[in-house]
Amino acid sequence: MPSFYEFFAGGGMVRAGLGEGWTCLFANDFDARKGLAYQANWGTGGELTVGDVRALEVAALPGEPDLMWGSFPCQDLSLAGVRAGLGGERSGTFHAFMGLVGGLAEQGRAPRLVAVENVCGTLTSHGGRDFEAICRSFAEAGYRYGALVINAELFVPQSRPRLFVIGVREDVEAAPEMLAPGPVEPFHTRAVQRAAAALPEDVRAKLLWWNVPPPERRAATFADLIEESPVGVDWHNQAETERLLDLMSPVNSAKVEAARRAGRRMVGGVYRRTRIEAGERVQRAEVRFDDVAGCLRTPSGGSSRQIILVVDGPRVRSRLISARETARLMGLADGYVLPRNYNDAYHLTGDGVAVPVVRHLARYVFEPLVGAAAAGRRAA
Incomplete structure (x- = not known):
């Protein structure tokens, strides 16, 4: 061996x-x-x-x-x-x-x-x-x-x-x-x-x-790995989701509108990023709906934690990605034991x-x- x-x-x-x-x-x-x-x-x-x-x-x-x-x-x-x-x-x-x-x-x-x-x-x-x-x-x-x-x-x-x-x-x-x-x-x-x-x-x-x-x-897509009732994270309330959507540039807002029109459940990954616009630093929320999550990073700050955006027709929901979902994105089996602390688990994966x-x-x-x-x- x-x-x-x-x-x-x-x-x-x-x-x-x-x-x-x-x-x-x-x-x-x-x-x-x-x-x-x-x-x-x-x-x-x-x-x-x-x-x-x-x-x-x-x-x-x-x-x-x-x-x-x-x-x-x-x-x-x-x-x-x-x-x-x-x-x-x-x-x-x-x-x-x-x-x-x-x-x-x-x-x-x-x-x-x-x-x-x-x-x-x-x-x-x-x-x-x-x-x-x-x-x-x-x-x-x-x-x-x-x-x-x-x-x-x-x-x-x-x-x-x-x-x-x-x-x-x-x-x-x-x-x-x-x-x-x-x-x-x-x-x-x-x-x-x-x-x-x-x-x-x-x-x-x-x-x-x-x-x-x-x-x-x-064969698997990002949506296949997402849980409706994840352990350790909660869905945002409507106001929190609206604040996230308000951070999007016109291009990213258009992506959300296209997802609404898709006629099927769409799952996107969102990161908050700092961009320079008109000479000023602006925080933006950037989303992708290509059935692939963004690259997981270690959670040194809130902006480095990936957010899930679920669009199902007119209904839009958001929340942090769960620790188990990050493990799945790394190819770990669900039987893999993760740290109980969210940040520790996210850092590990x-x-x-x-x-x-x-x-x-x-x-x-x-x-x-x-x-x-x-x-x-x-x-x-």
């Missing part, structure tokens, strides 16, 4: 995506509240260590993992942040993560696979220098690597594009069908291609183009990685490579 380490583990969404066919040897997160959620879902077997990744010693990492995963913090790389990049306090923990990879290699325990996940802004952060630093770290650690942008909306009704960089140890052979001679859609976006083309020649020499098939067409995306990567990248490595060991 293949094994893995899960860093920046949150509530264990990577573990959920890998499934029962994988064994977790070690998990780590800095947030104690997320650690409680991890244990509530995966037990207290001792694999979880709560604490700063920068304080970890290689000696604390057991065994020889097949995969080492790190969804390191995005705040310094996000377009919504201050763009401090990999030199920032939070996103800079990537270096500590890769330092552990190097330490394992020195002991002859280098993972066969190393995967990191972050926002797509990583590709352009600091003029592409942060993406170059990530790729160089993989190359210098002895890994060939490839970058993919996968939008979770292919799997779940949530717009959530994320960058994945997946490295394979140089002595692990990849079957020819797993690699493409150049970029292929939909996962090698133009942004990935531009970032790859800008890499220095020595770093680009170890670049791979992972050939990952697209998933089957998604909004800061995670979509479960079916991990499963897709496991099926088409991780498991074939782990199987090839095992076959090679048996032949030797």
Whole structure:
């Protein structure tokens, strides 16, 4: 059975995506509240260590993992942040993560696979220098690597594009069908291609183009995941809904009017955003009715919490999205145990990685490579 380490583990969404066919040897997160959620879902077997990744010693990492995963913090790389990049306090923990990879290699325990996940802004952060630093770290650690942008909306009704960089140890052979001679859609976006083309020649020499098939067409819509009587949130009263509608620009108001005329129940996702209009900062409510929720974010403020707008003919209702609904948008089963506190639950889901995306990567990248490595060991 293949094994893995899960860093920046949150509530264990990577573990959920890998499934029962994988064994977790070690998990780590800095947030104690997320650690409680991890244990509530995966037990207290001792694999979880709560604490700063920068304080970890290689000696604390057991065994020889097949995969080492790190969804390191995005705040310094996000377009919504201050763009401090990999030199920032939070996103800079990537270096500590890769330092552990190097330490394992020195002991002859280098993972066969190393995967990191972050926002797509990583590709352009600091003029592409942060993406170059990530790729160089993989190359210098002895890994060939490839970058993919996968939008979770292919799997779940949530717009959530994320960058994945997946490295394979140089002595692990990849079957020819797993690699493409150049970029292929939909996962090698133009942004990935531009970032790859800008890499220095020595770093680009170890670049791979992972050939990952697209998933089957998604059937579920945003409306399918919405509850009439959710736990933990209440429907707004009419005055509150009217105030929300009043915050909409003429374009967004027109979207609501079109939904009223649709002749069917329409569910939209709303975010409050600050826009500059006539030189002044104005708060606006922006809605989408394309059967896909907006990207979940961590609830640092009221504007970052997604609001549901349900339009059924002349009747318009609104409320905050529930914690369970956010979990569904991440591909978590309804049996997944969420924190009781709303903000804690929203933070857990909004800061995670979509479960079916991990499963897709496991099926088409991780498991074939782990199987090839095992076959090679048996032949030797």
